Amino acid sequence: MADSDKKAKVEVKIGDISFSAEGDKEWLSEQLEKIIESASHKSQKSSAEQEHTSEQASDRERQTFTKSLASYIREKKGESNQNQRFLATAAWLKHKGHQPLTSALVTKALRENQQKRLGNPSDALNQNVRKGYCEKSVDGFFILPEGWQALGEIK
Secondary structure, three states, X not given: OOHHHHEEEEEEEEOOEEEEEEEEHHHHHHHHHHHHHHHXXXXXXXXXXXXXXXXXXXXXXXXXXXXXXXXHHHHOOOOOOHHHHHHHHHHHHHHOOOOOEOHHHHHHHHHHOOOOOXXXXXXXXXXXXXXXXXXXXXXXXXXXXXXXXXXXXXX
C-alpha cells in the first residue's frame, strides 16, 4: 500500500470553528471527532447563554413596561376594531411577561382592565392568524414579526 493511500486532507468549518489538516486517515478521523464534539459543546453552551440573556431581557422589559391596557389599546388603534384590540391586548400581555398567550388570557385581561369585550375571541385570533399576524402553537399562540409590525413595533 502506497503512502498516498493512507493520507487524507480535510477542511471543516462549523460556526466560528474551522479546522484544516492533512495526514493519516485515522489521525484525521480522531481530530475531526474532537472538533465536532467541541463545536457541539460550544453550541449547547451558546444556546443556554442566549436563553439566559433572553430571559434577563424579558425580566427587564416586564419591569419597565408600565402602560395601562387602555392606553396601549388606544395607542395601537384597537378601540373600534376587535381584531386589532385582540392583537394589541396579546402584545400588552407579552410585554407584561405572559407566555404562552391564549384567547382566554386575552379575554381575562380585557375584563380585568375594564375594556370592551370581544364578541368572539377565537374568531379574532383566527382572523389574526389569517392575516399572518399570529400563529397557533400547542399551548396557545404567539405574535409573528408581521403582527408586531402591524402594531408599529419591530420585534
